[in-house]
Amino acid sequence: MRNKFDEQLRQLNREMITMGNMIECAIQDAISAFINQDVEKAKKIMADDEFVDHKQKTIENICFQLLIQQQPVARDLRTITAAMKMVTDMERIGDQAADISELTIMMSKTPYRLNTEHINAMATETVIMLIQAVEAYVERDMKKAQAVIDHDAVVDDMYLKVKSDLIEVMSTDTDYAECAADLLMVNKYLERIGDHATNIAEWVIFSIDDHSENK
Numbered sequence: 366m367r368n369k370f371d372e373q374l375r376q377l378n379r380e381m382i383t384m385g386n387m388i389e390c391a392i393q394d395a396i397s398a399f400i401n402q403d404v405e406k407a408k409k410i411m412a413d414d415e416f417v418d419h420k421q422k423t424i425e426n427i428c429f430q431l432l433i434q435q436q437p438v439a440r441d442l443r444t445i446t447a448a449m450k451m452v453t454d455m456e457r458i459g460d461q462a463a464d465i466s467e468l469t470i471m472m473s474k475t476p477y478r479l480n481t482e483h484i485n486a487m488a489t490e491t492v493i494m495l496i497q498a499v500e501a502y503v504e505r506d507m508k509k510a511q512a513v514i515d516h517d518a519v520v521d522d523m524y525l526k527v528k529s530d531l532i533e534v535m536s537t538d539t540d541y542a543e544c545a546a547d548l549l550m551v552n553k554y555l556e557r558i559g560d561h562a563t564n565i566a567e568w569v570i571f572s573i574d575d576h577s578e579n580k
Contacts, residue, residue, distance in 0.1 A: 370431065374441070377427050377448055378503050384420045384455050385499035389492055391417065391462035392558065396488040399469045399551060400481050407466035407473075417459035421452045447572035451502065454561040454568075458495065461554040461561075468547050475544045478534055484548075487523040487555050490516070494562035501569045510573070513566035520559035527552045 391410055398406035428449045431437065437445060494513050501510035528549065535545045 370434065370437075370441075373427060373431055373434075374444070377424065377431070377445075380420065380424045380427060381448060381451070381499060382503060384417070384424060384452060385495065387417055387420060388455055388458045388462065389495055391459055392488060392492050392495070395462040395465040395469070396485060399465055400485060402469065402473045402477075404470050404473045407469040410466040411463045414459050414463040417456060421456040424452045425449060443572045443574075447502070447568040450568045451498075451565045454564045458558050458561050461558055465551050465554050468551055472544055472547050477544075477548070478538065478541055479530060479545075479548060483523060483527050483530070484552060484555065487520060487527065487552070490520050490523065491555055491558045491562060494520070494559055495565070498562050498565040498569065501566060502572070505573050507570055507573045510566040510569040514563050517559050517563045520556060524552055524556040524559075 391413065394406060395410050397403065398410060428445050431441070431445050494516055497509050497516075498513045500506065501513065531545050531549050531552065535542045538545075
């Protein structure tokens with residue numbers, strides 16, 4: 366019975382990695398579509414968000430099966446609880462990639478009057494945070510999880526820089542205010558993705574703490 370339980374835990378880890386890869390690609394593709402004003406790619410990202418939702422349901426079902434088939438020890442329970450909390454944040458990251466894509470479509474006919482280099486760099490940092498957070502969960506690496514939490518300050522600084530640049534553009538060019546407001550939302554979605562990656566890392570630490578206590 367325990368062997369089956371352990372195999373289901375390994376399956377859970379595999380599914381978590383798959384979902385992490387899915388939303389990593391969604392963010393990268395969303396920013397690529399945004400920078401290149403690629404409407405077709407943006408539409409595909411929005412359509413593909415349903416696959417992220419489906420993966421969330423798959424992982425939640427595995428967690429429920431683990432909970433009902435065998436009474437988990439404290440260590441297992443914390444691992445399962447952390448996974449269920451993490452996929453909620455991961456699903457929201459997928460939603461925000463879709464939201465960025467929707468804004469990309471809305472702005473597709475308006476040339477950007479802002480260097481998108483900072484937004485691209487911010488997206489890169491959030492992807493790194495996400496990858497490391499999922500790796501920390503699978504590897505039970507508390508240091509890596511803590512590094513993700515610490516790195517959120519870098520993304521916050523980038524967010525404030527882009528926000529400041531956009532406010533300056535809005536103050537000097539009122540005709541561009543609507544597009545600048547949409548760019549502010551793209552910036553905000555990326556900042557929120559960083560927050561969700563931080564949440565994932567915090568749940569990783571929650572699960573690892575129990576492992577230490579039960580050695």
